[in-house]
Amino acid sequence: MAGIPAAAVVVLLMAAAFALVVANHILVSIYGFTEIESTGIVAAALILIGVIALAILPLMDPSRTVVPFWLWPEEEVRPRLIAVFAAPCGKLGL
Numbered sequence: 001m002a003g004i005p006a007a008a009v010v011v012l013l014m015a016a017a018f019a020l021v022v023a024n025h026i027l028v029s030i031y032g033f034t035e036i037e038s039t040g041i042v043a044a045a046l047i048l049i050g051v052i053a054l055a056i057l058p059l060m061d062p063s064r065t066v067v068p069f070w071l072w073p074e075e076e077v078r079p080r081l082i083a084v085f086a087a088p089c090g091k092l093g094l
Contacts, residue, residue: 020046 020042027038 024035024038024042027033027041028035033041
């Protein structure tokens with residue numbers, strides 16, 4: 001049963017690779033880019049997608065719970081709020 005998701009991932013990766021080749025060909029044949037330009041565009045799009053995925057990935061952690069500050073226990077609220085408004089030198093503040 002574990003082989004079915006693995007096979008689906010392999011097929012999905014093959015489809016993504018084929019889509020990249022098609023996108024590269026479309027950029028060359030229809031829009032008139034050179035091969036190097038179209039490869040650079042596809043590579044930049046892949047990097048952008050990867051960066052966005054890496055930025056979103058930590059937000060999907062199910063073990064991470066975000067508690068608003070008004071629900072913090074009273075002994076934790078005051079030091080955190082003071083630390084936000086305190087200046088680095090400790091003598092100047094907002």
